[in-house]
Every structure is written in C-alpha cells, then in structure tokens.
Amino acid sequence: MDNETSDKIKISKEIIATLPIESFPGRIVVVDNEAQVTEATKCLSHESIIGFDTETRPTFKKGQSNHVALMQLSTHDTCYLFRLNRIGFTPALKRLLEDETLLKVGISLKDDFCMLGRLNSGPFTPRNFVELQKFVKRYGIEDQSLQKIYAIVIGKKISKGQRLSNWEADHLTDSQQLYAATDAWSCIKIYEALKSKDFQFSSILQQPPTTL
DSSP states (O other), X not given: OTTOOSOOEEOOHHHHHHSOXXXXXXXXXXXXXXXXXXXXXXXXXTOSEEEEEEEEOOOOSTTOOOOEEEEEEEXXXXXXXXXXXXXXXXXXXXXXXXXXXXXXXXXXXXXXXXXXXXXXXXXXXXXXXXXXXXXXXXXXBOOOSHHHHHHHHHSOBOOOTTTTSOTTSSSOOHHHHHHHHHHHHHHHHHHHHXXXXXXXXXXXXXXXXXXX
C-alpha cells in the first residue's frame, strides 16, 4: 500500500488529553428481544462493512469473570447494541459473524471471540474480520489501544469513562449507550481512514505523534 510506512508511531496521554472529544453521531438501537434481533441482523447483512465490539460487566475479585453482556455492531450511521445477557448469542447473530461476504472490523478480537465462544453451544467460526491491532502496524502504529489508535489516525479523542460500568444493568444509561456505540463505530473510521489514498498523519494530528 502507498500509505504504509516503516516509521514507528506512538502517541502520549498528554497529547491525547489536548484533542477534541468525538463520539458516535448516529442512531443507537438497543436490541433485547428476538424480534429485534431478526430485524437488526437483516439490516446489517446488507452492509458492506460493520464495526464490532463487546462489553462485559467488570469484576473486581481475583479469579472471577463474567459472561459478555453486550455486543455492538455499527454501520456508518446506526449502531445496534445487542444485550447478550438477555437474548443470548442467537443463531442469527452467529450467522452474521460467520458471514464471509460481510467485512467486520474490531480490536482485541481474540478476547471477544473467546468470550462469545463461552456463550455458544456449538462450533463458532468468525469470518472476514480485520484485527485493527495487527492492521495498523502496516502503517507504523505501535500503540494497541483503541483510544490511542483513534487519536493517531483521526486526531480526536474517544472517551473511555464508561468502560468499567455495569453492562448488565436493567437499563443502559445514555452515556453507556453512546460509549458502546462509539467504540464499534470508531473501528470503521480508523480502517477507512487508513485505506484512504490521501491519508496523511500530519494532516490528521493536531500535534505530531511521538516517533520512536
């Protein structure tokens, strides 16, 4: 690719703190019943690319873990929040993630797939996923967190304030919904920005990234 570089690029927390905050600007749909799953997966199956992420209720006891509670699948303008703690990992969702014709972009996918596998009663083989942590290395980006990658590529900051909130709550707050949607949507933005022929780091960052 023309945009690939041999430079090693990182960004500091201090620079990120100076960047303007960005969040998902589109429609958010909370999916917590089978009828909604059917409608949402039908809409998503017609997309060319979707952003993917999951959320799990945090645990603060050593050796204890919770099942994944939420799966976010986002298009450019709509993000569906699937409440897996209520609906489970349904066959329709599994088919969507295994659809080899639909491009899906996420980060730390191994962990997400492992968590989803614990909910699945049969074989689960996700297909046509782009792992951003691996993908961004082609462009010299050494940072691996979503917030840092987004800052380097887009030049803006995404909030991580809701990461340790209760994702199994009876009702997700507006802040939780926006946080979850932003994470999935931002994966699309990063991927498409890097694939753009006219992408330049210097035109994106307000301050130059730290080069190793």
